[in-house]
Amino acid sequence: MNFQNPSDTICALSTAAGVGAIALIRLSGKDAIAIANQVFSKDLANVKSHTAHFGKLFQGNEVLDEVVVTVYRNPRSFTGEDSVEIACHGSRYIQQEILKLLLQKGARLAGPGEFSLRAFMNGKMDLSQTEAVADLIMSNSRAAHKVAMHQMRGGFAHEINDLRQQLLNFASLVELELDFSQEDVEFADRTQLENLIQQIKLKVNRLADSFRMGNALKNGVPVAIVGAPNAGKSTLLNALLNEEKAIVSEIAGTTRDVIEDTLVIEGIEFRFMDTAGIRETTDRIEIMGIERSFEQIRKASVVLLLFDLKNEKEDIILTQLQNFKATTILDDQLLIAVFNKSDDTNQNQFSKLTGNGIFISAKNRHNLDELKKQLLSAVQDFSFAQDQLIVTNVRHYEILKKCEASLQRVEEGMQNQIPGDLLAMDIRETLYHLGEITGTITNDELLGNIFSKFCIGK
Amino acid sequence: MNFQNPSDTICALSTAAGVGAIALIRLSGKDAIAIANQVFSKDLANVKSHTAHFGKLFQGNEVLDEVVVTVYRNPRSFTGEDSVEIACHGSRYIQQEILKLLLQKGARLAGPGEFSLRAFMNGKMDLSQTEAVADLIMSNSRAAHKVAMHQMRGGFAHEINDLRQQLLNFASLVELELDFSQEDVEFADRTQLENLIQQIKLKVNRLADSFRMGNALKNGVPVAIVGAPNAGKSTLLNALLNEEKAIVSEIAGTTRDVIEDTLVIEGIEFRFMDTAGIRETTDRIEIMGIERSFEQIRKASVVLLLFDLKNEKEDIILTQLQNFKATTILDDQLLIAVFNKSDDTNQNQFSKLTGNGIFISAKNRHNLDELKKQLLSAVQDFSFAQDQLIVTNVRHYEILKKCEASLQRVEEGMQNQIPGDLLAMDIRETLYHLGEITGTITNDELLGNIFSKFCIGK
Numbered sequence: 001m002n003f004q005n006p007s008d009t010i011c012a013l014s015t016a017a018g019v020g021a022i023a024l025i026r027l028s029g030k031d032a033i034a035i036a037n038q039v040f041s042k043d044l045a046n047v048k049s050h051t052a053h054f055g056k057l058f059q060g061n062e063v064l065d066e067v068v069v070t071v072y073r074n075p076r077s078f079t080g081e082d083s084v085e086i087a088c089h090g091s092r093y094i095q096q097e098i099l100k101l102l103l104q105k106g107a108r109l110a111g112p113g114e115f116s117l118r119a120f121m122n123g124k125m126d127l128s129q130t131e132a133v134a135d136l137i138m139s140n141s142r143a144a145h146k147v148a149m150h151q152m153r154g155g156f157a158h159e160i161n162d163l164r165q166q167l168l169n170f171a172s173l174v175e176l177e178l179d180f181s182q183e184d185v186e187f188a189d190r191t192q193l194e195n196l197i198q199q200i201k202l203k204v205n206r207l208a209d210s211f212r213m214g215n216a217l218k219n220g221v222p223v224a225i226v227g228a229p230n231a232g233k234s235t236l237l238n239a240l241l242n243e244e245k246a247i248v249s250e251i252a253g254t255t256r257d258v259i260e261d262t263l264v265i266e267g268i269e270f271r272f273m274d275t276a277g278i279r280e281t282t283d284r285i286e287i288m289g290i291e292r293s294f295e296q297i298r299k300a301s302v303v304l305l306l307f308d309l310k311n312e313k314e315d316i317i318l319t320q321l322q323n324f325k326a327t328t329i330l331d332d333q334l335l336i337a338v339f340n341k342s343d344d345t346n347q348n349q350f351s352k353l354t355g356n357g358i359f360i361s362a363k364n365r366h367n368l369d370e371l372k373k374q375l376l377s378a379v380q381d382f383s384f385a386q387d388q389l390i391v392t393n394v395r396h397y398e399i400l401k402k403c404e405a406s407l408q409r410v411e412e413g414m415q416n417q418i419p420g421d422l423l424a425m426d427i428r429e430t431l432y433h434l435g436e437i438t439g440t441i442t443n444d445e446l447l448g449n450i451f452s453k454f455c456i457g458k
Numbered sequence: 459m460n461f462q463n464p465s466d467t468i469c470a471l472s473t474a475a476g477v478g479a480i481a482l483i484r485l486s487g488k489d490a491i492a493i494a495n496q497v498f499s500k501d502l503a504n505v506k507s508h509t510a511h512f513g514k515l516f517q518g519n520e521v522l523d524e525v526v527v528t529v530y531r532n533p534r535s536f537t538g539e540d541s542v543e544i545a546c547h548g549s550r551y552i553q554q555e556i557l558k559l560l561l562q563k564g565a566r567l568a569g570p571g572e573f574s575l576r577a578f579m580n581g582k583m584d585l586s587q588t589e590a591v592a593d594l595i596m597s598n599s600r601a602a603h604k605v606a607m608h609q610m611r612g613g614f615a616h617e618i619n620d621l622r623q624q625l626l627n628f629a630s631l632v633e634l635e636l637d638f639s640q641e642d643v644e645f646a647d648r649t650q651l652e653n654l655i656q657q658i659k660l661k662v663n664r665l666a667d668s669f670r671m672g673n674a675l676k677n678g679v680p681v682a683i684v685g686a687p688n689a690g691k692s693t694l695l696n697a698l699l700n701e702e703k704a705i706v707s708e709i710a711g712t713t714r715d716v717i718e719d720t721l722v723i724e725g726i727e728f729r730f731m732d733t734a735g736i737r738e739t740t741d742r743i744e745i746m747g748i749e750r751s752f753e754q755i756r757k758a759s760v761v762l763l764l765f766d767l768k769n770e771k772e773d774i775i776l777t778q779l780q781n782f783k784a785t786t787i788l789d790d791q792l793l794i795a796v797f798n799k800s801d802d803t804n805q806n807q808f809s810k811l812t813g814n815g816i817f818i819s820a821k822n823r824h825n826l827d828e829l830k831k832q833l834l835s836a837v838q839d840f841s842f843a844q845d846q847l848i849v850t851n852v853r854h855y856e857i858l859k860k861c862e863a864s865l866q867r868v869e870e871g872m873q874n875q876i877p878g879d880l881l882a883m884d885i886r887e888t889l890y891h892l893g894e895i896t897g898t899i900t901n902d903e904l905l906g907n908i909f910s911k912f913c914i915g916k
Contacts, residue, residue: 013478014478014479014480014548015473015474015478015479015480015481015482015548016473016474016475016476016477016478016481016548017474017476017478018474018475018476019474019595019596019913020471020472020473020474020475020595020913020915021472021473021573021595021913021914021915021916022472022473022482022484022915022916023473023474024473024480024482024545026480050509050510050511050512051508051509051510052508052509052510052528052530053508054508054534062604063607063611064607065594065607066610066611070510070528072510076512085545087482087543089591089594089595090472090473090474090595091594091595091596091597091598091603092598093597093598093599093600093602093603094594094597094603097603115479133547136523136547136549136552137477137478137479137547137548137549138477138549139549139551139552140549140550140551141551142551144551145549145551145552145555146520149521149522149523152524153521153524455477455478455479456479457478457479457480458479458480
């Protein structure tokens, strides 16, 4: 990809692959209008920006399709360049032939994310905003949508720039002292400086810490369902899925091919991972299966441990639960014990279990709401996410961890009264990293990495 | 569906289902602009037709998405009604939430083909043209695209209306005679009338006859590959598919999920049907398999009969070929004998086979072009299809067959000098049928049948 001042014109199918009533093909670049003009029945050379034109698209002398062409003139387009959108009939054949035609007339097929890249290069969005566009397109739930939208609209960039500004002020003070180092002046009160770096560190920490939550919101909260085969794992999963699916599929056809074991509860996506039943065994193959189960459990944010009240004894259940908690569950994981196949009569017989988990009947859909409530408690912090910022992008997270490290060095340096020029170097490093998030600091490799993960047509 | 003067506003996703950079949601009806105005950040009430507006879409107080809204004012829209197109970010979540939002504000989810139905009701297209729009969207090859495009642009309707006009003139003459029946006048020269009805019959016959070809062009030419398992059926299929696929997949991603055994040669689609090997057997299960093979062969337009030159004797091949031709191939089917595993040395040894089929090597891709040429000869009439009309729609075909029958009665009636009023009845019946093609004559049941087969969003 050519990152600096691209002079060519790119094109791509921008709507979902496949057959639809309408498909949209996008052209962007300095020749976009001229290229469209070569194949369209009406003259677009002097039409106004943001106008739509119905006409025929010609392939040689033959009408390839009747289309609506919309013209966006630079800088009033998504990319900031002259852009043309062709709304055609959505057959694969037409999509393909129109793209071929545009290539013949001098356009080039866009790489992944190349429209967004141009938007960034032309200053229409910062880097974190273009990344949010990609997240927005992939978001499957209200929560994921919300964090992506907030980031796209610049909330995240605003916070990062705010941090950078504070650090810049700090750096200037420290560097000013350097210029007068012979004279042993202190322009900034040391305590005040220490307070400032504390504040900045706190903010960076908070952002980095939000990543686990942000990642769960964006990609779905990983939930492992653990239990013996007869404990009712799949009945439970189906009971949960069926209820919610009825709501999701109200809008015909749009969500039919969603992955089976993904469930959205109150706007939060949960990804259920199937695990083999866990019990003590000497069978080699079973051991391998169980090892895989433990791997899955380690990846989960929430572990549902299912017990079968009809076939297991109270004391054994309690022992197993306590063992599992002690040996398997990590500090930042939520364990929910689920006592399945409960009914009004048998619940009284399990008084020792009360308070240690939820009594449900997957088959009779009894107490599933309580289970959902507990699942949601794993992301209860989301309420705070509505106002505050959340990091969802692994690239941003990694940069923030580097910032944490360099800020730590600044803090320690101040405590050890290291020379101002060394202090300034660590601060400059932090500034550099923060700039990588918004794209103030950038290079081709970084851009190549980011945009190659985008979908084509965006 | 409400067919007469619909007063409500419909909405649907018009681009392909799934995730894309952009999705398009369409609104049409008298409240389309007012409904969009309730959720959009800019005032659309007085904007000009065919203008695009970038802004925010609100769900309550929250920004659901940043979108481009294009306004089309009646009658200058696809449906002929006020229409709004919302180009949003193409996540499933956003698509779904925007549709929900529009429903809340008073729109209704469109049924299949309901936008096209409205275009028809508002006189933007006749019935055969709206049917062509559906065909156009489903067309997978140049040939299918071409016939659909021709029909959409009114070519077919023109021909049918021409026929109707000629018949109407004929009917008026006959009916005029009825009014003066006491006086025994003949306004129309009988021979002239007979000639006219002959001409019309000829045209109707030609159209009805074109359906087999039209159906093949639209849905793909059905080709059965027959031969013993070792004859190299799948090697041949792969050799044919691989060559062509390289061309098809030049445009990234658009055709990847096409059915494996469909092949487009010079713009014509061929559908290859796998058949079990055919040989004499007493095994029950194998007999069932062979019966199914014969069924498939009966459905095919072209039968490729494969022989293995390396393992079969010339005389046996010749006998088998002649038997197969005599017992299995129908009059309107094309049989191509394919002598596989041929090479420069063995071809001379099979002098008796020369002229009875093609020598190829599927493995070495030898002579595949000749095979393709022969496949194309099955649809050689397509060159004539470029100028003349072809019937591709089974509904039209069935109507034309009814017309043939009633025209036959008219012709016989004239020969038997039946009373003019009976003659007029048969002519009126033909007129009625032809009117059903273009929608001059219509009713709710007919429309319901046609449009229920459309996709949603069109």
